Amino acid sequence: MALPPSKKIPLVNDGNVVISTNGTESTHSAVLHRNLHHAPKTVVSAEGIYITLSNGQKILDATGGAAVSCLGHGNKRVKEALQKQMDEISYCHSLFFSVNAAERLGEELCKGTDGKMARAWICSSGSEAMEAALKLSRQYWLESVPPQPQRVRFIARRESYHGITLGALGVSGHVTRRALYEPLLNKNISHVSPCNAYRGMKDGETEAQYVERLAKELDDELQRVGPDTVCAFIAEPVVGAVTGCVPAVPGYFKAMKAICDKYGVLMIMDEIMSGMGRSGTLHAWEQEGIVPDIETIGKGLGGGYAPVAGILINPRVVDVLSKGTGAFSHGQTYQGHPIACAAAAEVQAIVREQNLVQNCKEMGVHLEKGLKSRLSDHPNVGNIRGKGLFWGVEFVKDKVTKEPFDPKDAIAMGVHEKGIEPPFNISLYPGTGVADGRAGDVAIIAPAYNVTKEEIELVVDLTARVIEEFFKEV
Template identity: 60%
Template sequence: MIDEVIATASTFESQAKANDSKIFLGHKTSAVFHRDLRYEPFKIASASGIYFHFTNGQKVVDATGGAAVSCIGHGDPRVRDAISAQFDALDYCHSMFFSCPSSEELCQALIDTTNGQMAKAYIVCSGSEAMEAAMKLCRQYFMELPTAQPQRTRFIARKQSYHGTTIGALSMGGHVGRREMYEPILSPNISHVSPCNAYRGKLSDESTSAYVGRLAKELDDEFQRVGPDTVCAFVAEPVVGAALGCTPAVEGYFKAIKYVCDKYGALLVMDEVMCGMGRTGTMHAWEQEGVVPDIQTIGKGLGGGYAPVAGLLAGHRVINTLREGSGRFSHGQTYQAHPVSCAAALQVQQIIQQEGLLDNVTNMGRYLERCLKQRLGNHRYVGDIRGRGLFWGIEFVKDKVTKAPFDRKLDICMAIHNRGLSLSSNKGILVYPGNGTADGVLGDHILIAPAYTVTREQINLIVDLTVTAIEATFADLACHL
């Protein structure tokens, strides 16, 4: 059924035959272990600005920067030059023994963006690695206290969250579909409470403060259930990205849960791998919450896709405890603080600062919100449009009143993704599909997360193409709805 619907919703195959070029390849010729072994992915020849250029000549608007990664667009020569210069100076050194200027400068720049509220930066290669490091740092913090607390072995996170794909990070996440196959090998010391999702969680007659109070009580009850002195940390995304489709917390939520964490002596970890580093309009998403985390993970917008890089920011409470204890973090990786990755990330961050791109994220984000809501707010199958800055999600429902999701077999989000790519040879669009929005299994959404450099004209184009892809998809699927 899924294959039939995708074939109906996408015109890739017919276009490929008509153009005598293979966009959607059915034969297995690649030696790459692709994510889907049934098909080879579309091949990109080059990228520039907000555009991808496929090997068959097709030009596609990248409206999501991949997975909200390409924050300054593709092909910026300044980043290329910074990478080249770093290669000429130093390609690699082992962080167990050495440091280098690009690492030192990047970490100082990151701490400076927090106005000194965070103490140290720790650079790795991916968001999953950053979360693994955060989990270990939480545990070590309690072991390093003057009176050690070895019973602190648990974590509390949220349902329908995503914190990475490695075993520890996947255990932390609460996305049912992504966890299902691996449940028997996931860590049993992590439990999950409800997400802060006003669209699906807040009652129609419930005030925002009452909703916050209910969620805070649920977290407090979970501390009590598992033993308040056994919890290392509560982990949450300020704006939930891939799992819930750009769902921001309601006002006052993080202040309330910080109070609960402080009440029981647990740390607060904010996962900003997807929503941080300027994506929501401030360099750090927690700035809009009025709460400073003890540990923060960062990633995608850190290096803008120019090199594999992510990181962890640790607060003074954590760093001072380690400094006064063993004096070291019992964790390390081969490519930690890689000189070239640090040089690329440093240049990306300098571009964001020097060009005032955070202001553009805020201004263009408001314009994008207005355009999406004007064009899609009354669409029969659009349930909710939410987000912050240049980080927006559109959730699709079968019924706007009941908010009932579509049958999973229809794979609405992927159908829209495929339809967007196939609109025409020079007017395709890349949107980011996600499912499990309603309960971890059912529910569809797409993400729109353009580069921070996006212009008003480009937003008009992105919205036009997104609306066209959505309308074409539901027209294709009319007989299945």
């Protein structure tokens, strides 16, 4: 099934590059956009869950960009907090100074874990956060008593994504995003199977048996490479764009943590996309009955009001550094940036004061019910899954065999493009490679945490109509 000639053709289908157009849009720009042949639409204003384009079109932002805008757009409290911080100071070097905003944010974040995480480290992007997590886990072993310098390896999962910088990309299992840079990536990394019940469970296999099989696979991999050579196991509690909001089956993370503890391996949980309330609890790991050693956070941390991400660190890790060098051997120019910290601190205060995590959970129930009611019987919808306000609709060529579409058909991007067009005017987040790293398409829905039931009903209706109309046309 290919898109009609009038439709837009993908140039690179790696989840990062937007598609070319049929030549009707100007590509003259001094900006190196994600695609040299495509001029993205220009936003001139935004308020709440709506974005207004330069042509006057009003788009319902049903995904907060990449599951980022957790409070929607134009929040007055956050804007005032940013102005207040700029009146105090916009930048200072964290090697010499701290600011009240950073201290407030750190306190807010650690309190949000009920003390299960002891320190916060703040940077500007999720990729930077993962780089810091990798370095910190390595330093942990160097400063352990006795030191274990032989621990240089990481184990992650296939069909995963942890960031676009070389270190973060190295631990990622995203086949197409890795492809160009494979020769540059760290070779001390291996990948085990993801926990994806729709794609991974065998016929007749129970969830408990599936968990047991995956736990054995991790144990076998540790034995293969030598458990005393591994720094950490890395996983997303709810996998983001790479598989489209796939949660683990019950008991999976407890089993993985038990294997890690068996060999003393650290567990890094990547909650950059699924955390900070998005999955219906402030931290997705709260639903798994475990506590990670290091957690990466981002996106919903600052709600898009400033570039901000970070890591939360277990007391176990902090204690080793405290008794060792007493310092994290890593630093960046914009680490703990005052404006970023002020934005994130205010966003998190609003989320807590307005009980938005609970709203995320409750509205997620309505979103799930609506999507399944409208789309479960669609012949090209294979699976609908997620948690909280983080849901994915996976598209298949054959509902029975679960056969994905050919990547060249660009189904997910086609659904996104159809949604952007009138009369729908809704932005849905496209994901690719969800079946095997190359093939497989998904549309992600991730509205703001303060979304209302009426707005959820509108999102469901528009999403269903877009999908129905798209497949009717192709």
